[in-house]
Amino acid sequence: MSNTSLYHLKQPTAWPENPDLFSFSSLMSIDTCPLQWQLIHSTYGDVHKFPARPNPSAVEGTIVHHVLDELFKKLAFEGLPELGSPEFAEAIASVNITGKVEALISEHENQISKHPRGGGCRLRTGTQQIVNQVIRLFRAEYPKAKSNAAAPPKPLNVSSLGSAVQLLPLLRERGALSEVRLAHPKLPFEGIIDLVRIDNEIISVVDFKTGAPKPTHRDQLLLYAVLWWRKTEALPKQIEVRYLSGTEVLTIDAPLLDECEHALAGRIDAVRSVLSSAPAIARVGEHCQYCDVRQFCPDYWINCGEESLDNKTKIKNIDIELTIKGHPGSNGFLAVTSNGSPCTVVYSSDGNKVHGPFSLGEKLRVLKGRITEEGTIEFLPWTEVFHL
Ligand code: SF4
Numbered sequence: 050m051s052n053t054s055l056y057h058l059k060q061p062t063a064w065p066e067n068p069d070l071f072s073f074s075s076l077m078s079i080d081t082c083p084l085q086w087q088l089i090h091s092t093y094g095d096v097h098k099f100p101a102r103p104n105p106s107a108v109e110g111t112i113v114h115h116v117l118d119e120l121f122k123k124l125a126f127e128g129l130p131e132l133g134s135p136e137f138a139e140a141i142a143s144v145n146i147t148g149k150v151e152a153l154i155s156e157h158e159n160q161i162s163k164h165p166r167g168g169g170c171r172l173r174t175g176t177q178q179i180v181n182q183v184i185r186l187f188r189a190e191y192p193k194a195k196s197n198a199a200a201p202p203k204p205l206n207v208s209s210l211g212s213a214v215q216l217l218p219l220l221r222e223r224g225a226l227s228e229v230r231l232a233h234p235k236l237p238f239e240g241i242i243d244l245v246r247i248d249n250e251i252i253s254v255v256d257f258k259t260g261a262p263k264p265t266h267r268d269q270l271l272l273y274a275v276l277w278w279r280k281t282e283a284l285p286k287q288i289e290v291r292y293l294s295g296t297e298v299l300t301i302d303a304p305l306l307d308e309c310e311h312a313l314a315g316r317i318d319a320v321r322s323v324l325s326s327a328p329a330i331a332r333v334g335e336h337c338q339y340c341d342v343r344q345f346c347p348d349y350w351i352n353c354g355e356e357s358l359d360n361k362t363k364i365k366n367i368d369i370e371l372t373i374k375g376h377p378g379s380n381g382f383l384a385v386t387s388n389g390s391p392c393t394v395v396y397s398s399d400g401n402k403v404h405g406p407f408s409l410g411e412k413l414r415v416l417k418g419r420i421t422e423e424g425t426i427e428f429l430p431w432t433e434v435f436h437l
Contacts (some may be wrong), residue, residue: 055096055100055165055166056404056433056434056436057435057436058093058094058345058435059437061087061088061092061099061345062091062092062094063091063092064087064091064327064328065090065091065092067321067324067325068237070232070237070238070239071237071238071239071317071320072240073268073272073273076316077265079320079324080316080320081332081334081336082331082332082334082336082337082340083320083324083329083330083331083332084328084329084330084346084348085331085342085346086324086329087324087329088346089101089341089342099342100164100165100166102166102167102341102433103160103161103164105172108172109172109173109179112150112153112154112179113182113183113186115149115153116146116153116183117183117190117259118259119144120183120187121187121191121259122227122243122257123140123143123144124140124141124191124194125194125291126203126204126227126244127140127203129194132191132192146180146183146184147180150179150180150183151176154172154176154179157172158172190259190293194291194293203225204225204226204227205223205225205226206226207219207227207228207229208227208228208229208230212230216229216245216281217282217283220245220247221247224247224248225244225245225247226244226245226246227244228241228242228243229242229244229245229277230242231273231277231280232280233275233276234279234280236313236314236317238313238317239276240269240272240273240276242254242255242256242273242276243255243256244257245277245285251286251287252277252283252284252286253286253288253289254270254273254274254277254285254287254288254289255270255288255291256270256273256288256289256290257291258290258291258292259292259293261292262292262294262297266290266297267288267290270288270289270290270299271299271301271306271309272309272313273288274288274301274306274309275310275313278306284306285301286301287300287301288301331346331347331348333349337349343368344414344416344433350370350387350414353368353387365419365420366418366419367415367417367418367426368414368416368417368418369386369414369415369418369426370386370387370412370413370414370415371384371385371386371387371392371394371412371426372384372385372410372411372412372413373407373408373410373411374409374410375409377405377408377409379398380395380396380397380400381395381396382407392425392426393425393426394418394426394427394428395425395426395427396428397428403428404428404432411436412436413434413435413437414435415428415432415434416433416434416435417429417431417432417433418432419432
């Protein structure tokens, strides 16, 4: 599908089936908005899954956190060595911060060069600046991580050992296993546990988080404890969420895990039921501003952008639905918003080529345009214009 026809899509040509397998994050995302999940996973002509638009700031943040995660995990697995020690230097060198950042930037640039929605999505920060961010955050947080967490024994990474491996004997032999992928034997649910360790016959399920603490982290680990229990029949006795600022430990038992498993089964049934009709229910909220398929969502567009037009001095970026009312020229046209307010749209000389062709009477959905203090709507390099 060409870039132009992507911006003329009105709705999916085929809605998705229910997923065969759920993860904690897919359940969260369907709970947040079932319609968004369906729209992302639908088919549009010859395109399967609507292409998500990379957001440069989010990509930069993801790169920083990805490398930080890797650094902290590596150092935790090496026993949290002292800053400046040979073990510390060896662990840092093995992560290769600059090489990793370079590889992730190049992967992003490569993706957007072929991406149908890649216009205006190049990163604005260079490799060295991102490396500096990683180092700054790491220097601030490592002493806290070191003083707040006991180091686990060096784990065996089991990600490549296959599902037939006997995990419990291996855990007893090695003391700790990392990257443990598990599927529930009866429920369609799977997850990857960062670390499972055993100490005096107490099995702990551990996850490392570099972000702020959230209750959902605990919920996720409880379900991972259920996975370990059902797969090995060995009951974990605690879960640990390891933040940089400290570790949250929760003692668990069979009745608690039974309850979590029961709730999981109910949640999967509910999610399957909500996804069984298409389009599914739309759950409008704050999250909509980051929704990559909002151009297809009728509920989102009810009054969208009108408030921004009334608060032009306060709001810069705007999503707005417009109907073209004047003959489109090489630099703009007159339009009305969905509630009939007149406005002027302007764009640079290549705007017609990038966003058009435009025709009189046509309805448009504009994502991330900019409104000036005079009430003019500008199409910028990162603006997207969908033709209805
Ligand atoms: S715009 Fe909001 S309500 Fe609509 S699909 Fe996206 S997340 Fe759901």
